[in-house]
Amino acid sequence: MTIKEEVETRLAEVIKARYPENPIFPQIEPEKNPAYGDLSSNIAFGLAKILNNPPQVLAAEIAEAISGGIIEKAEAVRGFVNIWVSQERLCALLPEIEENKDNFCRSNFGEGKKVLLEFVSANPTGPLHIGHGRGAVYGDVLGNILSASGFLVEREYYVNDTGNQIETLGKSVKCRYLELYGERLEFPENGYNGEYIAEIAKKIRDEEGEGAKEKDIAYFGRLASEILLCQIQKTLSDSSVNFSSFFYESSLYERGEVERLLSDLSAFAYKKDGALWLATNKFSDEKDRVLVREDNRPTYYVADLAYHRNKFGRGYERLINLWGTDHHGYVERIKSGLKFLGCDPERLNIILYQLVTLKRGKELVSMSTRKGEFITLDDVLREVGKDATRFFLLMRKSDAHLEFDLELAKKESSENPVYYVQYLHARCSSILREAEQRGIPFISADKANLLLLKELEEHRLMAKISLFPEEIKEAAKLYQPHRIPLYLMELAGIFHNYYHHHRILSEDRELSHARLILINCVKAVVKNGLSLLGISAPEKM
């Protein structure tokens, strides 16, 4: 049980004993303002209504009753119950952390439930850009968080390796390829214009010479999408984004799953204007959708439904899709379709993230794949570095627009938040090294006199690290990776302040021992946090 949970339990006992008629379970919040304690509860406001008593009076009663044990002090202020955790309890946290180290953030919140997390799934028709990067990093970290919280997570990339856009890709590449031999083929209207298309064409010429001239568009499309997928995988691995599987759209056709889907849906489908429609409007969708086009080719929607049915069939408790907000119109379409298939749409959680605006100073940078002129995720990684790129992409909640300013990220590189947090880790490491050099041995927490850690700043620091597991659990519950960077920045602030006001290493050996243990625990928490974020925790900088 975490400290916060212990306090919550104690508060609940007190409330139950004093006010048995109260149905509300008391909530406790971490307190940001040190003047208001470590934790606070607004329970008195809820009780006031039921008991017809002023909040301040009730808060005072509760504060009085709750004090003692792990609660050092409780104050009633304007109806709030402000709580200070006892020094003994906070100090007892340190051996716990020392023992668990890398597992301090772990919980069994997920109870081993199987989750499938699908993300990125960018079409293999061009390199990844910063928008894909956001989805990639968000998904990767969400996966880490859910795993740490006791879910069994699989991470999947759905590859759209068939259909119109691959055909367009094939045409574009073949066109550029033939141009290398001075031949002309009409460039497709919506063709891909990027420099990378010409490079793929050259690659094909270098490897196959004129032999590819006779090959059809599909051949070029397949080849190009394979090459591009490889490049995407390289970019993902350079970003430390991990997947457990790549699922190919084409495999749905090969196994006959698309055909089977169509026959299973036939009872709900109807012909109109030469096409086959599904009556999704019957459910939450705003209108019906085409399954099979007039020319007999199935739509992307059909394959996507087949894919989702496939996912439902694989025995996951929960499916999570991470989509760019430009796909939000697609949510109800999929959910409605799933109802026809007897799949419960409630088990499918679709998280939408807002798009990223890439800027260089005040200048907007274009990100259109079709037009060709754009900065790729590779470019950003090269320019800003993996750690900073990931940190910036993770700092914002998913439904906020994200502005990524390359100039800022570079210019401020010595003072930006990533380094602030990494510096915390390096500084802790450095202190531990210095202690060793000075011949101050590191002794284990159970042998040290931790009660010497009684400075206000030490109290705040321990209270903050005690909240780390809570933070991870909340992030898992709400799918909010951005809590971690923010938490780490706050922790760094509290630590640097402590460092500046108190000497860790001094003549007082006993005190030095105790403080070194605290430093070691802070270091473990930071490392834990950074590792969830997929960002390195340097010993030196």
Add this chain to the structure above:
RNA sequence: GCGCCUGUAGCUUAGCGGAAGAGCAUCGGACUCCGGAUCCGAAAGCAGGGGUUCAAUUCCCCUCAGGCGCUCCA
């Protein structure tokens, strides 16, 4: 036109029913010392208008502003 998301300090943004928080930029300070990639301080904010509530930045409605989507594209 309809739908979804977003308007918090000069800029980038946390908080999302209870007591407005950071970073950058600006200005002013700090350590003969364990890493100055640090610390302390100042100034500055909930787009506007109505509701609901003991309590609204947070929930509901309207207005205004921005983004995205409304394909037999994916």
